[in-house]
Amino acid sequence: xAQQLDHLRTRAEFLRVVGRGQKWATPGLVIRxxxxxxxxPDDAGRPRLGLIASKKVGSAVARNRVKRRLRxxxxxxxPEHGKPGTDYVLIGRSATxxxxxxxxxxxxxxxxxxxxxxxxxxxx
RNA sequence: UCAGACGGUCGGACGGUCGCCUUCGCCGCGUGCGGCGGGGGAGGAAAGUCCGGGCUCUACGGAGACACGGUGCCGGCUAACGGCCGGCGGGGGCGACCCCAGGGACAGUGCCACAGAAAGCAAACCGCCUGUGCUGCGGCCAGGUAAGGGUGAAAGGGUGCGGUAAGAGCGCACCGCGCGUCCGGCAACGGCAGCGGCAGGGUAAACCCCACCGGGAGCAAGACCAAGUAGGGACGGCAAGCCGCCCAGUGUGAGGCGGCCGGGCGAGUUUCCGCGCCGCCGUCUGGGUCGGUCGCGCGAGGCGCUCGGCAACGAGCGUCCCAGAUGAAUGGCCGUCGACAGGGCCAAGACCCUUGAACAGAACCCGGCUUAUAGACCGUCUGACGCC
Numbered sequence: 001x002a003q004q005l006d007h008l009r010t011r012a013e014f015l016r017v018v019g020r021g022q023k024w025a026t027p028g029l030v031i032r033x034x035x036x037x038x039x040x041p042d043d044a045g046r047p048r049l050g051l052i053a054s055k056k057v058g059s060a061v062a063r064n065r066v067k068r069r070l071r072x073x074x075x076x077x078x079p080e081h082g083k084p085g086t087d088y089v090l091i092g093r094s095a096t097x098x099x100x101x102x103x104x105x106x107x108x109x110x111x112x113x114x115x116x117x118x119x120x121x122x123x124x
Numbered sequence: 125u126c127a128g129a130c131g132g133u134c135g136g137a138c139g140g141u142c143g144c145c146u147u148c149g150c151c152g153c154g155u156g157c158g159g160c161g162g163g164g165g166a167g168g169a170a171a172g173u174c175c176g177g178g179c180u181c182u183a184c185g186g187a188g189a190c191a192c193g194g195u196g197c198c199g200g201c202u203a204a205c206g207g208c209c210g211g212c213g214g215g216g217g218c219g220a221c222c223c224c225a226g227g228g229a230c231a232g233u234g235c236c237a238c239a240g241a242a243a244g245c246a247a248a249c250c251g252c253c254u255g256u257g258c259u260g261c262g263g264c265c266a267g268g269u270a271a272g273g274g275u276g277a278a279a280g281g282g283u284g285c286g287g288u289a290a291g292a293g294c295g296c297a298c299c300g301c302g303c304g305u306c307c308g309g310c311a312a313c314g315g316c317a318g319c320g321g322c323a324g325g326g327u328a329a330a331c332c333c334c335a336c337c338g339g340g341a342g343c344a345a346g347a348c349c350a351a352g353u354a355g356g357g358a359c360g361g362c363a364a365g366c367c368g369c370c371c372a373g374u375g376u377g378a379g380g381c382g383g384c385c386g387g388g389c390g391a392g393u394u395u396c397c398g399c400g401c402c403g404c405c406g407u408c409u410g411g412g413u414c415g416g417u418c419g420c421g422c423g424a425g426g427c428g429c430u431c432g433g434c435a436a437c438g439a440g441c442g443u444c445c446c447a448g449a450u451g452a453a454u455g456g457c458c459g460u461c462g463a464c465a466g467g468g469c470c471a472a473g474a475c476c477c478u479u480g481a482a483c484a485g486a487a488c489c490c491g492g493c494u495u496a497u498a499g500a501c502c503g504u505c506u507g508a509c510g511c512c
Contacts, residue, residue, distance in 0.1 A: 009451060010414090050451070060171095060485055065455095072456035075143070101457060 008050035008087060017050060017089045024114045026107035028099040029070065030091040033115045035083075047082035049074050053092035066092035069101070073108055081112050 008014055021032035051070050053063040070090045082088060096104070 007451070011451080014451075052451090061483095064485060067451095068455055069457095072143080076456085 006048045008048055008089070013087070014050055014052070014089065017087045018052075021087070021089065022115050024111040026111050027093075028096055028104045028107040029093060029111070031108070031111040031115060032089040032091065033086060035086050047078055047084060048087045049078065050087065050089040051092070052089060053096075057092050057094055057096065062097050063092070066096045069096065069104065073101075073104055077105070077108055077112070081109070083116065 008017070017032050017034045021034035024031050049071075051067045051074075053066040053070075055063070057063050057066050070092060074088070074090060078088065090108075099107075
């Protein structure tokens, strides 16, 4: 998949981000973010992406579409707005399939801004 | 024209822009990456995982028995099937057509609730009839009967006529049923002489019997490469026979090696043959394996034509190469057109407006089945009405 972005590959990587990452929820998506420096201090590579669309989103067709829309969004925004050495996980919601793309883009920009703000707690 | 039956095809289209997977060619170097150019890139069900195969591993090779599971009219097709085609039988429909777990109930066993007198072996509750019986004149008793009533899903052929005390296949006709001659058919089966006065109820989606089929697990199968670990440990139980040699020796003893016998394990159980492994079995415990490559798409393959066949299908020729991901590509966004639906509008059409496409996403592959599915189109046929 994402060849502009590296991506998360194993279940362990996903669990680490979802379990410990900073969280922000918008109508169209939920974001989880964690920096990799704790495990790999000298790793300042490109941001990495993971996508989650659970069965709550709908059928296999709906889940695939959610992942494709989120992937397109991430490929557009993360190279510019993402921080190096950081893992991002985007979680699809039931509204992600139908929400207008422009609104989804605004959702992601807002979420990135909130999550990057220093000094915030883990649970907004 | 309307209503309907069957079969088949398709199941959003075009463009712009930014991307993804894979493959081929060329170029570059830092040899697996980058650049440029070309090709390919979800479905009819990709689904459910219900059958049948290929493939892989399992010692799983041959024969038999048992168990378990499956299939079940006949013939054909197929690699195979529980699939398909063509027939047969039964049922439904005016019809085109549709539906059917459709072997065996004289191999045996069981069951047939409720109701009913009686549910499988003949019997008789009400009734009908007879009597030289009894009587308190209501009936009772003895015998005959199974037509009628009543119960039931089912009551020991049905209808009619004769017959009779009343009745009864008691007799006859027709129908049904059983046996069965001959004829047609590969067969299932059908037709038809004749015989039998009727026996043999149902249930096998109850056990069962018969015939046929079937080892098991699955691509997270499995193989290779790299790195690294290990060729484990503890406890308990069972088995440790004979011969030869070596060491040792007073010795039929202890130890070691080899052979034979025996034993154990080997994917349902078991017997025989063959084969493989070696102490075997149980419990507890330590360590390793989730990186890469292959498997992984030339196939029971698609399309076209010809021939054989009623058909399923087969044969020949020509032509094409057509997804291969692995946190998982096959797309995101925009525009135009647009099906269905709703509204303007009381009804139909035209027009306009709104919305903007059903079921649904490959994960080793193939043949089927089943289930989901908005709508569009084509062909054949049936019935009704109208016209000629």
